[in-house]
Amino acid sequence: MILTKFVCKSAPKVIVNTRFITRFKNARTFASAIHNYKDESLKKLFDDLKYHELFQEKFHTQKYGLFRNEFLVDSSTGFQKLTDIVLRHSQRIVKDLLKTDGTNGKFIVAEFDRLSDLLCSVIDLCEFVRCAHTDEKIIAQSEDAYNRLFNFMNVLNTHRGLYDKIEQAVRIDKTQHQLGEEERIIADVFLMDFKKSAIDLEENKRKEFVTQSLKSATLGRKFFNNVVNRIQRYIKVPADELKGSNPFFSRTVLNEKGDHAYIPVNGQEGLHALINIANPSLRKKVYTESMYAKPDEIEVLESYLASKAELAAIVGKKSFADLQLSDKMVGNQDNVLEFLHTLASNNLRNVKSLSREVSRFKQQHLRLNELPTLDPWDRDFYLLRMKEAYARKLPSLHMNQSEIMCHMSVGTVMQGLSRLLNNLYGLRFEPATTWPGELWHPDVRKLHVYDDSGNVLGIVYCDLYARDGKGDGAAHFTIRSSRQLDESSSRDAELLGFHLDKRVSTDGSSYQLPVIVLSCNFDKSLSFAGRTCLHFWDVKTLFHEMGHAIHSIMGCTKYQNLAGTRCATDFVELPSILMEHFMSSPDVLPLYARHYLTDEPLKKEALENFIRMENLSSAFDNQRQVCLALVDQEYHSSNVIQPTFDSTKVYEEIINKWSGFNAVPNGAWQVQFGHLYGYSGTYYSYLFDSILANKVWSKLFAKRPLNREAGEKFLNAVLRWGGSRQPWLCLADALDDPRIAKGNHEVMETIGSWDLK
Ligand SMILES: [Zn+2]
Incomplete structure (x- = not known):
């Protein structure tokens, strides 16, 4: 589901x-x-x-509920009622499905979709409420509803009787061709989901899967809540350590007496500190402190990663990535790693050349004779100096940011x-x-x-x-x-x-x-x-x-x-x-x-300047994304269940090898990597799709962006289909290149050679 x-x-x-x-x-x-x-x-x-x-x-x-849902008019019982109805109705559909003759493929597919729709309608609503609602009571109710429905969905995902029905429908279709194209795709999706849920295994293994799946979901939410609810950390330093820093920034962090500063280290505020503090040893402190993680945060993350690997092991897969990637465009982890390593090594050259360029600003600032090493806490500080110097050379707009x-x-x-x-x-x-x-x-x-x-x-x-x-x-x-x-x-x-x-x-x-x-x-x-x-x-x-x-x-x-x-x-x-x-x-x-x-x-120069400035640091930005995608792959490999697995060490090794900067020893930034929840082995997607989007843009829109004909082409090749057509076919159609439709190893190689903007 x-x-x-x-x-x-x-x-x-x-x-x-x-x-x-x-x-x-x-x-x-x-x-x-x-x-x-x-x-x-x-x-x-x-x-x-x-x-x-x-x-x-x-x-x-008349009063209406959230999204005009009549049950959500009453905020105290709405989600509970909705959940009761979904569960009752779903059980009825399951009962009817089990009574159905397996030869009625179209009916079986339609009923599976109904079942999934009922459950996901409320589960998705709960996810939304958790992220966006302001009423604590409704959030708590939606959490309860989520847990009840998620448990039920896991039971369905390992229901042997249901699996037999869809398996039979797919098998019969192979000889009798009773399903349409969309029905065939959706039947395969369900079948694959079942297979991912230990369905071929004995009863006790299936029960083990349900328990493990619940454990993994709970740990995942715990990990994600840790990321979302992270409390900002501050370091207290004597005011004179801010000497030479941006005075506007200094004013915002100094205490009332003006003798000490409290400097935030995490998130955008931490980044803001790094670009404004002139004192390199204070920047180093801020940067190092931003990598701090409580031991229990690391433990939650590592338990979460291990729980996913154990889940994959129950269904006979060597890793969670193996389980995740078999139905994706890329097909398997080897393809993802090849793609990421090619990208990383091509881009590392750009990172090194940008580092040298930025180092010159450090050399100039510190009046050094030789080009110094650019430390990670220097990167944003001197990058901004470089951008400012570059901005002075840009076409004058006589316009400020406001x-x-x-x-x-x-x-x-x-x-x-x-x-x-x-x-x-x-x-x-x-x-x-x-x-x-x-x-x-x-x-x-x-x-x-x-x-x-x-x-x-x-x-x-x-x-x-x-x-x-x-x-x-x-x-x-x-x-x-x-x-x-x-x-x-x-x-x-x-x-x-x-x-x-x-x-x-x-x-x-x-x-x-x-x-x-x-x-x-x-x-x-x-x-x-x-x-x-x-x-x-x-x-x-x-x-x-x-x-x-x-x-x-x-x-x-x-x-x-x-x-x-x-x-x-x-x-x-x-x-x-x-x-x-x-x-x-x-x-x-x-x-x-x-x-x-x-x-x-x-004036178009304002946009051109923005793009030029954005592109100035794109080598660093892209490499950061490639490194995170590699961390995501490594964290979903089979290594996570080894007793020696250490998420901090893995993160450190990848940063040292590919980022172009030295990692902070024992820095545990990974506990802030919220995408490990949800993406789970598919973080590479953004980079992969960036390359595809770049190609589609060049082919269809770059010359004439406001072009209805090209719009219709993209609409008919990609958007209209949702998930009802193989993505490789959509892409081949959009690019008018039938070779791409194969989506094989050769095609992956070709895509690896396309430009990342
Ligand atoms: Zn998006």
């Missing part, structure tokens, strides 16, 4: 001192001189503090995204009405996605700003998928208390309207005349997440298990990374970057 949450790696960020950008929170509002575009209301929905109230059904007497941001209010960017999608696929966004109780926070805005015939194709909730208790980074959640509806799936949606929004396609089939949440962590306080404005890298993140949303909306399939982003996990980032290319195109810039008062488009 497939869970469908995608926590995305945020777009790589250029280090800029954002804290000191002039803010105009209280500036007076000027009368807008902008033209009255048809999509003006979309812009106002995000930029005008009051405008969204026009779309609230305030006076409606002026650039004035062109990218959230409303303008959303309007630009709508215009871009209109150019490519004939889609557009419009504000949608919200009902009492439907939203989980007042900052959330609801949109309808229309096609050019005026049909609503989907619903997108935008939860864009950071707040206490909300998960870090950006994420895309599928709350309801864009599946085809028949009598039973419509009944199920109603049974679960969801408002059944649907559309009818030209061939008369009904489809459920997909419901998507885009969650970001933008700083709401960076506002100009009441409008929150974004940095380029925020815009990039938003484009990325919108790529997932459009995939979810356009990937309409017969079965929910294959809808939208429910495709191979090493293919799913292709549409979202492709959207980052659009964001970086000077042709697209005037669509999303226009001054909030004058509507003047931003």
Whole structure:
């Protein structure tokens, strides 16, 4: 059974001192001189503090629950009721399935999909609530619901009777060809899931698998909670250690008396310290301290990794990676390692040359005769000096960061995204009405996605700003998928208390309207005349997440298990990374970057400068990603169950060998690597899909980005299919290169030689 949450790696960020950008929170509002575009209301929905109230059904007497789910009206019992219904109904479906004659393949596949839909509808909702909701009681309830459903799902995954039915359907289809293409793919997915769950083994082994799976899930959540709830660490130092540092930074860390400083070491704040502290020994302290882990954090991680390896061992696989990768595009771990090692050694040359360049700034700063070694705590400090020196040589814009941001209010960017999608696929966004109780926070805005015939194709909730208790980074959640509806799936949606929004396609089939949440962590306080404005890298993140949303909306399939982003996990980032290319195109810039008062488009030099600056450090950034992908592979290899396994040592070895920098001895950064939960051996996907997206961009869009013909080509080759077509076929189709369809070792080699942007 497939869970469908995608926590995305945020777009790589250029280090800029954002804290000191002039803010105009209280500036007076000027009368807008902008033209009255048809999509003006979309812009106002995000930029005008009051405008969204026009779309609230305030006076409606009926109360609605979260996402208009009738059970979630009552926050004290909603999840419990929903879970009871799902369990009762699922048990009935299982009973009917077991009574079914195994020759009825189509019925069996459809019922399996229903079962999976029922369970995942609520499990995915629980995951979303845990990451985004603000009400502790609802979060606790959703945790209970999650655990009950997850346990039940594990029982189903090891249910011999159910396995026999799907196995029989697949076997009979081989000779009688009773299943359609989509049914065959989905039947294989279920069969593979069963095989991953010890189904071929004896009863006691299957029970062992269920117990182990639960243990692994619990440890995984414990590990992830440790990452999310990590408390910021500070080091206390005498004020004179800050001598020569950025005075603005120093002021923020000094105590009231001004004799001591408390310096944060983790996350963005820690990075901020590293780029601003001039004293190398203090930087070293900050960097070393940022690698600190409590022994129990390491223990939780290592137990989690071991539990996954033990799970794989129960089903006869040599490692968890082996279990994970067999149904991915890459096929096996050897292919992944070959791909990553090729990438790492090609890029290491760029890392070394960049290190030499950055070292010159250290040499100059410390007035040394010889070129010094660049230590890891020097990297960000001197990289910024290099960028500043480089920026002085860039074409002069006479614009500061604030002026650039004035062109990218959230409303303008959303309007630009709508215009871009209109150019490519004939889609557009419009504000949608919200009902009492439907939203989980007042900052959330609801949109309808229309096609050019005026049909609503989907619903997108935008939860864009950071707040206490909300998960870090950006994420895309599928709350309801864009599946085809028949009598039973419509009944199920109603049974679960969801408002059944649907559309009818030209061939008369009904489809459920997909419901998507885009969650970001933008700083709401960076506002100009009441409008929150974004940095380029925020815009990039938003484009990325919108790529997932459009995939979810356009990937309409017969079965929910294959809808939208429910495709191979090493293919799913292709549409979202492709959207980052659009964001970086000077042709697209005037669509999303226009001054909030004058509507003047931003000068393209501003974007070009941003890209140049971003590319300056790309050798380091890419190598960091390759190293993390290698750590992820090593942590999901068979070595983790060896008594000698030491996650800190493995991390250290990979950093020493591939990063181009020396690792901090005993530094245990790995406990902060949250992607080990969820990605589990597939972290390479982002790099892999970056290469694929780069190729698709060059082939289809680089010359003329706003090109409907190319948009349609990508839509028909990739987006429309969701997971209902082999990804290699999608790629071959998009690139007009049938050789790629084979997806074999040779093709992997070819892809290894393509450029990583
Ligand atoms: Zn993503």
